Amino acid sequence: MPGPEGRRLHVVAAVLEDAGGRVLLTRRTEGRDLAGAWEFPGGKLENGESPAAGLARELHEELGIAVDPADCSPLIAVPFAYADKRILLDVFRIARWEGAPRGLESQALAWAPPERLHRYPMPPADRPVIAALRQPGCYPITPEPGDDHAAFVERIERLLTAGWRRIQLRARRLDRDALRPLAAQVAARCREAGAELLLNGDIALARELALGVHLRADQLPGLKRRPLPEGQPVAASCHDADELARAEALGVDFAVLGPVRPTASHPGAAPLGWDGFAALRERTTLPLYALGGLRPDDIAEARRHGAQGVAGISAFWPPAR
């Protein structure tokens, strides 16, 4: 068996959705690792197979359905290190198939609504896959608001009109009394649009205004537990394995990891590159957004390295009018 430092096993898996948007899970049978866990159907790629062809073969063997490899589109590829092996869990959405899925290997099947997926015991590598089905692929972080708060709120409105459904309000130079009315105004706009708002750094104000919070990396060591209840989102900024482990232990919902590329906002920080990002991804189950010199159209590359997607300031913030 390859050790944790050995070559990565390439595992392909499928998201099959029924007409109601429910997702098919299969249960791992006795005698295999992670027996009893629910997972996305699929298995190990064989030598020389393309991922889509290998997935079509697995789905035929396990479920008796016929899938054209051209109908498999990449969702997310998660590099993950178990104690005894490293895998790349390469997950595809299947647009259409022929036949009704049956458990041909005596495995139980379940159709689960996406919002209930987290209630099924699934392998740790699947957590970022569930997040890819439920959380936004990209989101903007604001620059400092400056003095003209009306112009700032107008740009927030443009982000919401453009369809963004999560925003981080990052106003580190405003004291709490100056930030409170601005955050309340931005929060009201986000609520109307059905978007999630995370306030950078200020846990007390996030509590007061019933918002989410984005924790700075230097806040993590001082916290013993998740600072807000479930249902109020908590995220964290991370740059290395220690910070990711702290954020995971606190029970945050997701982390932002970077910088992936050199960035003007953090000129001194050494970029991780995509390989560095993927190496850190292997050691945590947290959903991760890549940050640092990235744009919304980097999402496909981010997903190939196990990120949910991309977050950023400059490439997202609309120009002044």
Ligand SMILES: Nc1nc2c([nH]c(=O)n2[C@@H]2O[C@H](COP(=O)(O)OP(=O)(O)OP(=O)(O)O)[C@@H](O)[C@H]2O)c(=O)[nH]1
């Ligand atoms: N199919 C599938 N495998 C997953 C998922 N998540 C995850 O960590 N894996 C891991 O990826 C590997 C898939 O290999 P496999 O299904 O061929 O099963 P296996 O290792 O038991 O081998 P075997 O079928 O030859 O006994 C397993 O180690 C499994 O735990 C998932 O959602 N779907």
